[in-house]
Amino acid sequence: DTEVTQTPKHLVMGMTNKKSLKCEQHMGHRAMYWYKQKAKKPPELMFVYSYEKLSINESVPSRFSPECPNSSLLNLHLHALQPEDSALYLCASSQAFFQGASGELFFGEGSRLTVL
Amino acid sequence: LAKTTQPISMDSYEGQEVNITCSHNNIATNDYITWYQQFPSQGPRFIIQGYKTKVTNEVASLFIPADRKSSTLSLPRVSLSDTAVYYCLVAPRDSNYQLIWGAGTKLIIKP
Numbered sequence: 001d002t003e004v005t006q007t008p009k010h011l012v013m014g015m016t017n018k019k020s021l022k023c024e025q026h027m028g029h030r031a032m033y034w035y036k037q038k039a040k041k042p043p044e045l046m047f048v049y050s051y052e053k054l055s056i057n058e059s060v061p062s063r064f065s066p067e068c069p070n071s072s073l074l075n076l077h078l079h080a081l082q083p084e085d086s087a088l089y090l091c092a093s094s095q096a097f098f099q100g101a102s103g104e105l106f107f108g109e110g111s112r113l114t115v116l
Numbered sequence: 117l118a119k120t121t122q123p124i125s126m127d128s129y130e131g132q133e134v135n136i137t138c139s140h141n142n143i144a145t146n147d148y149i150t151w152y153q154q155f156p157s158q159g160p161r162f163i164i165q166g167y168k169t170k171v172t173n174e175v176a177s178l179f180i181p182a183d184r185k186s187s188t189l190s191l192p193r194v195s196l197s198d199t200a201v202y203y204c205l206v207a208p209r210d211s212n213y214q215l216i217w218g219a220g221t222k223l224i225i226k227p
Contacts, residue, residue: 004159041219042203042217042218042219042220043160043217044217045215090159090160091159092159104150104162104165105160105162105215106162107158107159107160107161108159109157109158109159110157110159112157
C-alpha cells in the first residue's frame with residue numbers, strides 16, 4: 001500500500017465553523033506533513049510531524065491546529081478560518097528523518113477547502 | 117537553503133523528448149536534486165532523484181553536470197497525459213522539511 005488517503009476531498013465551511021481534515025497512511029512512514037497550496041502556486045509547508053511529535057511549525061496561525069493521534073494518522077483541525085484560507089490542503093508522508101532515508105514524499109490527493 | 121530556477125512554461129508535442137532544465141547555483145555538498153510532477157487538483161508525485169551524473173528510471177532521466185549547479189529532467193516520448201507542472205527541488209536527502217518549492221514548470225503537450 002503506497003497511498004496517502006485524505007478526507008474529505010471537498011469541504012465548504014463558514015468562518016465560525018469548526019471542521020477537521022484527516023490523513024492516513026499505512027506505509028510505516030514516521031514523518032508526516034501538512035502543506036497548503038493556492039491556485040497556480042507551489043505547495044507551502046505548514047507542519048511536520050516526526051515520530052508523532054510536532055517538529056516543524058512554519059509560523060502557521062493558531063486557527064490551524066495539527067494533531068497526530070498515531071503513526072498512521074494526521075489531522076488538521078480548523079477553526080475561525082478566513083476566506084483567504086481557501087486552498088488545497090495536502091498531506092504527505094516520508095520515511096523518518098535519518099541519514100540515508102529516501103527523499104521521496106508521498107502525497108495524498110488533497111482536501112479542497114472553501115471558506116465562505 | 118538552495119533555491120531553484122525553472123522556466124515558467126514549456127510546450128511540446130506528443131512523441132517528442134522534453135528536457136526541462138533547473139538552475140540551482142548555491143546547491144550544497146549534501147543536497148540531492150528531486151523532481152515532482154503535479155496534475156491539477158492532485159498532490160505532487162515523485163518522479164526522480166539524483167546526486168550527480170545520470171539517473172534513469174522507467175519514467176524519466178535526470179542529468180546532473182559535474183558542478184551540480186543545474187540539472188535537466190528528460191521525459192522520453194511524451195504523451196498528452198504528461199501535461200502537468202514539474203517541480204525541481206534541492207535539499208538534503210533526509211530533510212524534506214527543508215524542501216523549497218519553486219514556481220515549477222507548466223508543461224503543455226499538444227497533439
